[in-house]
Amino acid sequence: MGSLMWFSQILCLSFMLLQFRVQSSSPSQSSLNSSPHLCRPEERSALLDFKSTTKLGEYCFDTPRPILQTWNESKDCCLWEGIACDKRNGHVIGLDLSGNCLEANLTTNSSLFRLEKLQSLNLSDNYFHYPNISFGFNRWKSLTYLNLSGLTYLNLSGSEYMYGSLPFDEIFLLSKLVSLDLSDNYGLLLDNIKFQMLVHNLTELRFLILDFMDMSLVVPSSLLNLTSSLEHLSFSDCNLQGIPNRVFQLPSLQVLDLSSNPYLGDLQNNRLTEPIDHVEMPNLILQEVYLSNNDMSGSIPSFFFDLVRLASVDLSSNNLTGTITRDMLSKLVNLEDLDLSNNSLLSLSNNGSVVNYSFLPSLQSLTFSSCNIHKFPGFLRKAEKLRELDISNNKISGQIHKWEIEGMSSLHYLNLSYNFLTGIDLFGFGNLSTVDLRSNLLQGSPPILSTTWYSMQQLFISGNNLTGEIPSSYCNLTSLEVLDLANNSLGGKIPECLGNLSNLLFLDLRMNKFHGRIPNSFVIPNYISSLLTLSLNGNQLEGILPRSLVNCRYLELLDVGNNNLNDTFPHWLGVLPSLQVLILRSNRFHGAINDSMPASHFPQLRIVDVAQNNFMGLLPSNYFKILKGMRDVAPVDVEWEYSDNYTACLRDGHCHKIYKESVKVVMKGSERELVRILRTFTTIDFSSNQFHGPIPDKLGELNALLLLNLSHNSLNGQIPSSLGKLAELESLDLSSNKLEGRIPEQLTKLTFLSVLNLSHNELVGHIPEGKQFSTFSNDSYIGNSGLCGFPLTKKCGEPRPPSSQFDEEDDSTTVFEWKFALAGYGCGLVLGLSLGYIAFTIGKPWWCNQVRLISYFRADLATVAS
Structure with a gap:
């Protein structure tokens, strides 16, 4: 996806240059403004x-x-x-x-x-x-x-x-047009007749951009009549049904973008009028070729490696096969950017030849992610102009030695994630701004970094087997914005000096063995921290939350779950205007939750999880009332993510979306990790504490709430009928309390409810019927001897069994086990699993390289359940 971003940047630059060229034949605007002639009335x-x-x-x-x-x-x-x-x-x-x-x-x-x-x-x-x-x-x-x-x-x-x-x-009758851009007009159809009119009349065109128009009715042979003056031709995502091979021979063509046309098929046979390898292409000046996302198969046509003027090539996200040798690439002496990523059957080989230190002398960016590489490409060792190298998600194993990469003196972006590396020597590199080593087999202490890495902005080493402590040299990375060391076996104390990293935005130390207190120095004195995310889940931290966190005015996510923290509820965090996720679960937090917080507190909070602590007292009714972020239902077409992709941009303008935040929440009784957190996802989990008293009616005002878990407390009274107003609710767990009375009929209005657990209470009467309630199994009601009706075998009106029988049944189910069947998944499954934006990846890599906007909808799995 990162390549698509710089495609658009190249196009924008092209248009800027074009506008300059077009207007250069006329007076410039600055000179026009000094003209003695006023504009005509x-x-x-x-x-x-x-x-x-x-x-x-x-x-x-x-x-x-x-x-x-x-x-x-x-x-x-x-x-x-x-x-x-x-x-x-x-x-x-x-x-x-x-x-x-x-x-x-x-x-x-x-x-x-x-x-x-x-x-x-x-x-x-x-x-x-x-x-x-x-x-x-x-x-x-x-x-x-x-x-x-x-x-x-x-x-x-x-x-x-x-x-x-x-x-x-x-x-198409404007015969003097030199540049025409009709792109990004989604849904507009350009049929074959209109296209023939275009190529017949617009014979002066040098730039033609029709991206995202529907050209499915354009006959491929119509493209044969494109004017020979074309320099920039872009038909990206146009549903083209084929492309004549002679388009590659347009004598003036410099930029060709045919990306995201999946019906182009096999470049060698399927959608070309003749095998492209057999076409003569003398002295072509083609400089940029974009054919990504086309489902092309077969080997890369050999003519590509004869286009010596090529500066940029993108063949990513296809089904290309074969082996790319050093000798093939060495012909492209002007090549600056090469992207062959996401071609899983394509491999790279040195071809057994002696390393040529003049190999690819102009190369600045090489992306060979998700292919079939087994060995680090040694012929790159003297690529002195190389700024970006991405060979992630391959099969490279063993250790990369310093001598293999030391010649890349201009390297700024290095991505070796998702391989099988056991070690790498990075000491001495002074220009790197992004290093991504996630999900390898790195062992021992974290890589030692040079103290001169002032340009380092992103460092990712999560998902490895690292041990020891965080090196003190990391505190010298004064430009650092992202530090990700999650899912390792690092120990010791979190260094106080990390508080000196004034540009730090994301700090992720989850799933390690850090102990001691959370440093109170995350915030530099008299300085408002830039920190957006602090993730410390799954360590052995103790003590209290540092009050200095209140100075993190931009903090959006605080996750300190699964530690040994011993503190009261941090009501003082309510002054943070952007806090949206607060995870305190599985610690030793205690006491009552203040029910008299100001109405201005926690204005954006959408996820709050205080489960498995020692909180007690009444549920804080007024606290629920002030949660504005859970009261407003997002419009149906809103697909904004809670946390944006973190984008790493180099000085030359190339950007990479490389960071996704995640938290763990309990769904269907299991702790699972949300790799992306939607702004539309809202949850309250107060389970497994010592709360008592009634469930507040105020909860019914949280219209946007999706998950509500109050299980394993000592709540009593009746289930409030106001919960029937939670129209968006998908999961409701009130199990293992002392609730009594009837199940409110109003709950049948919850048409998106896919998970219900009312087990082990003192509920009585007829179970409501219809809608979602017809999908829930016995497990939703077990341990309520006074309930009757479907799906229970007990018919309403039958005598109540002896109390001793109830006690025996309750004793046998003291240990809570959630066994919901797929039949309970009716109208909506939390977070739309079919789109895959929830990845159940506990203990596994959690980053994704995806576009910023993702779809959110409720998937109907009733058919699957049946």
């Missing part, structure tokens, strides 16, 4: 009319530039932002409104069409009402640059999204 009037019918879109997520505020009747319109004029006659020839989140009409009578001398137009990333009539593009006879990418069409009321169709008949 009729054109100023047209622009002001457009402004009067335009407003800021209500769907904006980022604050747009107030570009239209510079449009004022008292000024020369040539001085307005986004406007370029011809200095000879004052005509408006350039209009750039891109990325301003503007909402406007663009109908035939739009005032913009009165700018008849327009040469360059960029309306990308705005909102336009979609008309059912023609536009007016045919009036712009001089237009050479047109960017309509990323438009969002609204219906005429402006209240709903809709998909429509651009006026292709008019756009």
Whole structure:
């Protein structure tokens, strides 16, 4: 996914260069602004009319530039932002409104069409009402640059999204167009007839970008007529049904992006008119090729290795096979970026030849993740310009010695995660900013780092077999933002000096053997910490929570579960405005939870787990009342993650999404790890403590709550009917308490409830029927001798068995065991397991390299259960 990010960056850069080139034939805007000619009154009037019918879109997520505020009747319109004029006659020839989140009409009578001398137009990333009539593009006879990418069409009321169709008949008659970008207009169909019109009329095109348009009806042979002047051709994610091999021979082509077209198939046979290896390609100037995510199979065509001008190649996420040898790659003397990742049957070999120290002299980035590499590529040892190396998720074993990588003097990003390495010598490297060694077999002490690693920002060594203590040299990494040492066997005390790392955002020391107190120096005196995440779960820490954590004003996640901490409830953390996850489970926290906290406390808290402690007293009714983050149900289309991917960006702009936060929660009676935490996931777990008294009615006001666990306490009274208001609830556990009375009929309104446990209480009467209650088994009610009706064998109206029989039954089930069957999974399973954003990976690697936005929905597993 990281490669897709820099694809977009390359495209953006290309367009910036293009706009410069297009306008270079005309006067620059700076020179135009000094022109003695004022803009023409009729054109100023047209622009002001457009402004009067335009407003800021209500769907904006980022604050747009107030570009239209510079449009004022008292000024020369040539001085307005986004406007370029011809200095000879004052005509408006350039209009750039891109990325301003503007909402406007663009109908035939739009005032913009009165700018008849327009040469360059960029309306990308705005909102336009979609008309059912023609536009007016045919009036712009001089237009050479047109960017309509990323438009969002609204219906005429402006209240709903809709998909429509651009006026292709008019756009494709603009014969002077040099650059055309219609990308990111999702759902728009470009059929074969319209495409033939494009290639027939737009013969001057140098840049053509149609990404994410539906071109499934375009006949592959129609691409044979593409103009020979094309320099940049991008048909990414267009559902192309094939690609003629002669497209690779376009004489001026420098950039070719055909990524994410899964029907291209086998480059050698299936979707090409002839085997591409047999095509002559003399002196091609092709510099960039992107063919990722195409399900291509077979070996890489040999012609790729003859394209000596190539600077960037991406063939990732296909089904390519074969062996790439050093000799094959050595022909690409201009190659800067190579991505062959996620081709599991593709391997890399030195071919038994002597190392050539001039090999790939221009190489800056090599990504060979998830292939079939068994040995570290030794021919890279003198790749002096190499900045990024990713050979993660392969089969490299043993130790990597210093001499194998010491020649990579410019290396900034090194990813060797998910291999079988037992050791690596990194001492002496001074330019590394990211080192990822997760999920290997590293043994002994953590790698010793140079004290000169001032540029180090991310260090990942989790999921290994490391022992000993954290080296003191780690405290010298003053630029460090992420330190991940989780899932090892490290011991000793957590160094106090880690508090000196003022840029630290994520500290993950989970599942180790650290003992002693949590350092009170995580926060530098008189300094507000940048810390976002502190994960110390699964160690042997003791004492109290350091009160200095209250200075971590940006803290979002605090996980100190499964330690030996002995403290009272940290109500003082309520002042942290961003705290969303608080895990205290399985410690020795004790006492009552303050029920008189200010209403402003814990404004964002969505996950609170205090299970398996020694808390006592009444459940804090007012505390539940102030949890604003659990009261607001997220809209159906909201898919924001609680924790963003942590992105590592190098100085050259290349970025890698490499970090995911995770916590453990109890679901269906088992502790499991959430690798990603959604903003929509909310849970309260107060189980296995010494709470007594009634269940507060206030819990029924937490409309967004998904999981509620109050089991294994001494709660009494009746189950409040207000719990029937928890419309989003998917799991309810009130087992092993002293609850009495009937099960409220209101609980049948919980249509997403997939897990219910009311066992081992003193409930009586008829079990409610219908909806989700028809899916629950006997285990949901066992240990309530007064209950009757389905699914129990006891019919309502039968005499109550002797009390001694009840006591015997209760004694036999003192040890709680949750045995819910799949039949209880009806309408919703917590966190939509079918999308895989919950990974049940206790004790296993937990990072994922995925896009930022993920889908969340409730999966109906009733069929599977049956």
